[in-house]
Amino acid sequence: MDTGVAAKIQDIDNSPSLPMTGAAYLPGVPYDEMIAQGGEVRGHYAALQTRISTLGAGELADRQRMLERSFLLQGITFTVYGADSATERIIPTDLFPRILPAQEWAKIEAGLIQRLQALNMFLADIYGDQQILMDGVVPRELVLGAPSYRREMQNVYVPHKSYANVCGSDLIRGQDGEFAVLEDNLRVPSGVSYMLANRDASKRTFPGAYREAGVRPVERYPDLLLATLKSMSADWRSNPQVVVLTPGVYNSAYYEHAYLARLMGVPLVEGRDLVVHDNMVYMRTTTGLRRVDVIYRRVDDDFIDPLAFRRDSSLGAAGLFNAYRAGNVVICNAPGTGVADDKAVYAYVPEIIKYYLGEDAILPNIETFLCREPAQLSHVLANLDKLVVKAVGASGGYGMLIGPHASAQERSDFADALAADPANYIAQPTIQLSTAPCLVDGRIEPRHVDLRPFILSGEKTVVMPGALTRVALKRGSLVVNSSQGGGSKDTWVLSEETPSNGAGGLA
């Protein structure tokens, strides 16, 4: 998961104080999801706000504890690797859902479909005729020089030209209240199990408010995922055998792999369970070898096949890629999708949308400076204290500098790194993420949030009407990654006929 960016530490004391019955909540200074600038509660939050304000602090704390216990019990945990030990932790989960009204969602949905459609066309092009490179819309070396570009994928047939079957895009809402795309995740995006677990929990915590608000369900994700995966298999396999490929129990997202396999009712396999013979992929079962048709892999490109990619990988199956190239098995997401979510290619996504679809991007990008361009590099170096700088190849909130929060020493160290290898960095302005109410140490406080919706794309493209809202739990922090002290909360997308429409008005 990558990071949210934003600005100055919130000065909570200077926030306007608001009349709220029960729990007093001081909204964040930038855009607050619940409270509008005038101090009134936004209409789509009314039902929830009413409920929260009637619950005492003790009751809220009890519910929070119940929620955490239920996560721990279910084993919804990720593993943190320390110097010499590994501990299992639950991703901190916040009690209060984040709510999005129907018309806002409609725009997000249209924007995500447009974006993924264009990115899939981009992938089909750069692994095919490379028209967009010929036309000079995206610099050739940016694509062909990216380590995530897989020459092996050139001219490989991909059904429906759906390269990224599962996409988890990171959106943020800035001060103006508009959503923008911070990052596209087209490789092996994770977090969907938290979306489902959070929903399960919030339905139990706020059943009344949930019913009243008219929330769109996300529970169909597993069967939609299965349908998407099946739609990728060759037409003549009437009932394709789908499997989920996991790196194994030590992987931090293992819970999610097992969860999805269980809910789809398909085997969860590791590389060592797979055998390639005569260019076909099989899994070892107790009764012999069984043919595998579609692999939903949660293993990085580099590791899926030691014959084709990293020779020392023991997580994949040797020969898998040859079977894939021959059309005997489908790998989802396709190898080589990473080049389209490369942080430098990101800067060109609006042009990519225009090039293939002839449309303007519905969801804007964050302004991005490519340090590979000398002019932009000098701008970045001159404004390090205002910018967020990210390494192109890194993710998970590593290898980045949040200028306004960094010390002079950190900035100067980063400037050296930048000057040494400019092509490896991009920079973006620091953006104030919107805030949402969270329960922190028994108090309701604003915390910065982002939004990760999930898009499925096979024969059809579907956006799940829900998302993972990631929360920077440290006051004022802008980093929402789970590996960096981030948490998550449920996201309610309201249906059109939501009864609370108009009550407080939208900002």
Next chain:
Amino acid sequence: MMLARVADSLYWLGRYMERAEHLSRLSSVMLNATLDQTDAGAQAVWIALSAVGKAESGALAPFEAARSLVLDRADTNSVVSSLARARENARQVRDQITTETWERLNLLYLRVTDENAGREFADGSANFLHDVISDVHLFKGAADTTMSHGESWRFMMVGMYLERAQLVSSLLEVCFAEGPGRVINDHIALVSLLRMACALEPYLRVYTAEIEPRHILEFLVFDEDFPRSIRFVTSRIEEHLAILARHTEANGRTGPERLAGRLKARLQFADLDELQAQGASALLTTVVNECSRIHEAIYETFVAYPLEMRLPA
């Protein structure tokens, strides 16, 4: 249809859960017996520690020995290690077992690995162990009532019963094998033995309070209905393996179901007279060895079979 690796994990899940239960019970009975400062108490300690191959740790105070048997994470044969491994195996096959079953195991694991576990054990080992054993029973009950009794469940059962056959055999070997061991004849020590096999109440219903070595042996080896008797256990192993083997194309003469059938028949036709004439060792050793062979055959048939034998035509 199930992955070979998954079958392996379920099998070990069954084994480790059975082992955890057995070790907890041995510790509990042992600690209880030492409350009386008699020779019977010393005998109980010796039985329990010998049965787990730790007779040499008799030098420790029984409480220390029990604590390490239960909570020592460095010892791969402790309760906590067994549960950790059971859970690790369950995590590998999380998609195969029901949420109810998983939650029982996870809860138990969290209990024994809690930072307060050591203190809880010190404050009241009897309660602590009672709760652990109850939790294992809840796990087994959840598995029984919520999982489909198909392949997954059967592999777990085979693991559980094979482990049980070996544990009960070792316990009996310690007490009744001919040779230089101790002779266990003290009434209270024999009661402890029955408790260790979780057999006291069922035994009393059959033999009344006449606690005699030959009856204990007869009960724990030959009883048809008692779920921890070797005859009962081998019947179950044979039953599950016979059904599992039905789907396997490669049936060899060394198939585990055939080995289990042979062991079952051996116990079917043996009786107490034979046992006493030839000595208990011979039969118990056979049981232990045959269990190892069944274990290997399970691997060769279901898990680590040679690929070239199973290639699609």
Next chain:
Amino acid sequence: MLLEIRHITQYHYERSVRESLMELWMQPQKSARQRLVSFELEIEPAAQVFSYADSFGNAVYHFDVPQPHDGLTIIARSAVETEPVLEWPMPLDMGEWERLKSTFVRGECFDYLQPHGFVQVTPALQAFMDAHDIEELRRRDPFSAVQALCDTIYKAFEYDPGVTDADSPIDLALEAKRGVCQDFAHIMLAICRSWGMPARYVSGYLFTDREAGDRSDPDATHAWVEVFLPSYRWIGFDPTNNVMTGERHVAVAVGRDYGDVTPSRGVYKGDSESHLAVGVSVRRARAAVAEPEFLRLPRPSTPFGASRRRASADAIREHQQRQQQQQ
């Protein structure tokens, strides 16, 4: 010239291994200047062979051997008719340097202009370039510059199969001032690319002619360089023998470096080291095709990545699982 080639590759394992998968870059190219008359593969233990074209356009054959085996033999036989070169390229004008900078060339040959794998301008190579006034060569037209570069490399190194092996970086040869065809090709590629001249690695065979001054080993596979000059398109230079490629050269595969076109590579399962023996014979057709005189144990390379001890496999797996990036 009609040539018959027999290329024998033998893997031997100390203990039985299983589930071998192997890919072969062994089929001679089909092109205007060489006609592939026949190509066949003989594999022991027998296996079904599949093929595909890789992203550089090479024919790749692959197969698997599931059952336990302690050896694997691959015999590739081909017959190739090569065209004699009737008109050798002539020096060009200096404008060719400009033509090399065209968008078309830079786009079409993107991969052959980048450092990759063995092809790197290392400090040792930079020192070599300085010592031999390599930059001076650029005062000539591109064709003459490459020809002179080929000559420089030929004269600066001695042919010696005992110094480097299949996965040696160029620094080893640069330091020893000796090496084999692969080292010379990599060095030449790095320099050409640093000049902005597209250059690719070619693996193949040479019908060795001692009389003509060839120094390559006749019992081994061969490698040379092709550069792209807009006026001639791809033309071949053999720095090992200081000639332009002609009818005695049989090209098999092209790539960015040796790593793209290893004649054979594969993985297997098993706790055993592998030993590789290779024998090549290139004969004029109609002359009796004999077995190679001997199967020599060449460079002690292990193109096999999987020959690790099993004891550590779990640790490796765990480590890799962690390395997986979370998105």
